[in-house]
Amino acid sequence: MDKKEILDTLKAAQVYLSRLKSLDNELESAVKQIINTFEETERNIHDTFSNLKVVLVNILNKRENFLLEQAKKAKTDGLAPLEECRNVISSKVVGTNKLITQGNSIINGSAKDGLAAFSKNASLLGSLPEVPELKEVPFISFHVDPTSDNEVKDILSQLGEVSRIAPIQITELCEKPGAILVEWHSVENDDRLTDIQEFRLQRAFGDVIKEKHLLVNFNDCYRGLDTQFLVKDLKVDQPYSFRVCCKFEGIQEWSPWSLPQVASTSLRPFSWKISDDFLLSNENKIAKPTVDSPKVLYSDGPQFCVGHSVEFTFLEIDSSNAMLGLIDQILPTSSSLTSTPGNSFLVDKSGKIFVDGIEKCTRLSEFSKGLKVCFTCDLVNDHKVRVNVDCNEKRVTYDWSIDPDYKMFFVSQFYSPNWKILVE
Template sequence: MDKSEVLETLKAANLYLNHLNCLEGELENALEQIDTTFRNTEKNISETFSNLKDELMYILKKREKFLLDKAKKTESESLAPLQECRCIILNKIESTNKLIKIGNSIIDGVNESVDTFVTNASKLGSLPEVPDLKEVPYLSFHYEQSSEVEVKDILSQFGYVCRIAPIQVTDLSEKPGALLIEWRNVEIEERMTDIQEFRLQRAFGDVVKDKHLVANFKDCYKGLDTQFLVKDLLARQPYSFRVCCKFEGTSEWSPWSLPQVSSTSLKHFSWKPNEDYIISNENRIAAPKKSVSKILISDGAQFSVGHSVEFTFLEVDSSEALVGLIWDNLQNDMEISNLMAEGCFVVNSNGKIYVDGSEKSTVLPNFTKGLKVCFTCDLVNNQKVRVNIDSNEKRVTYDWPVNPDSKMLFVAHFCSNKWKIMVE
């Protein structure tokens, strides 16, 4: 082995060592994740069950006292009239015994008052009313054994340890001023049909490095789609995402997925400054200053395959207007007549669609205030792309012979100064 071979071997060995060090770092992160999540789970289980036991004991003692107090009150209220009746009976027994004693004395010749005997004798025959046993309370304690079984069953199955959350973020794709977040079920695929709702949250910053940022997670989507375009993001700023789900028949959300951190290097869609327009909101909103104005174009070729651009009409007029896409190489020769030529894909305010200057038979809804018109571009092959136009819940699709590697601009034009448009 000569010196050059030794050098090549050393180079390969150093490269191999770097790979091993990277793998060791990844393994260390995996070990730390298991250890950290176990300790957090152990603490959570202990605290949850401790709090639950205290709460259950409080509830049981409270219920026990309530039932004992109610039984005691029932006893007290039931005994009062019976004790009163008993006093009457005892008094009558005492007076009757005295009458009998006096009568016996009179018979035996003892000097007793006959008038007193006669007066007391007249009270005989008046008996107090004593209720039957079936008319007085018969206290007892009862409970539904099925409820007891149900409570025990619930407690015996309370909580579970989840090896990993059932839903995980699987892909984060860069878009202009946005990220397309995708997720899927990573455990039991057939349970996907049982999912009632997904929930996606976003946090500003990297929660993996800065754990305290977890408190900043906010909802950004709820629904049944397995992807969502998160808009209005700052370029090159890290954002964290997590997702969970709710299964049919449950009211609780599943555990959160592992947080995924990403950023977009593409700035948000914006209009190029134009002297004929008032441009605001970080160059996303434009309004013509005069009726005869130049064509409004994007600030560079921002649109390409895999992107979607949405135009929102904030103010409208009865005059003509149009929005659409053009090839990048047309931006230096932008006249209104050129928007009906090859390399242009536009829709006018009457909903008419023009592709490379050819009017299509399908018509979209007229432009109205608040209407959103969305262009989406997908790859067909290396010679054409597929453009979808969505407007007021109506979609049309055309294949456009454009090099998929080409960049495109989005454009707008208005024939009065009463229009206002927003792009995102």
């Protein structure tokens, strides 16, 4: 082995060592994730059950005291009329004993003047107080429905669940102009995954992996059954954190959250180019003509390419004609979109579609206030792209012969100042 071979071997060894260290760092991160999440889960289990024990004891104590009070009230209410009846009987016993004593005294001749009083008291005999039967008085008891008791035991015995990993994970974060396309899929073989009722995507400002205190900033940005969502209105080069979970059919609780994923976009949001003939607002996303016959309105540079999606919304309309779409170059100042010399994909007010100046047989809905027209572009091969145009729940698709690496302008043209359009 000569010197050059030794040097090449040493260089390869350095590269190999660097990769080993990188793998070791990844392994260390994986170990930390397991340990940290276990410790957090352990704390959550202890805290949850400790708090639950306190709550359950309080609930049971309150229920016990409530039932005891009910039993005491039943006893008090039941004894009150019986005590009154007993007092009447006791009074009559005393009177009757007195009458017997008087009568014996008269018979024995020891009481000569008590005959009138004896006769008067004797008239009271035979008046007995009314005593209720046992079936008419309270028979206090306590009863617990064994079914309810078993239900409580079953609930407590199955309370909580430890998940090895959340059933739904974010699989891809793709940057778009002023947005990030988030995709997610299931990662476990779980029969319940076929019965998913809803997904829930959340976004937080910043990197929650490095800055844990930002976890409180998560907010919902999508709920539904789609497995992807375009999160719009993002700042360029600003990190955002995302997480997703799901809800299974028949279960009210959400699943555990996926691992947070962090991403940012370096692509500027779609916007219109400043023009003397238009008034721009909302960070140049909204344009309104200021003259009767304005020039063609262009995007702020060639912004649209394969993999992108651009949506136009008509905020105000007019009876005059209008056009919008995609072109590959800026036209001469006096040109109209109807006479575009290069590659173009346009839609006019009536819904007609023109590809490279040729009108297609398919039509979209006529432009109206609030109508949205969305262009998406996918790769077919090295010389062709596929353009989808969605409008009013209708989609048309055409293959367009254009260099896929070429970025295009999105454009619009109006013929009165009564139009207003939003691009996103």
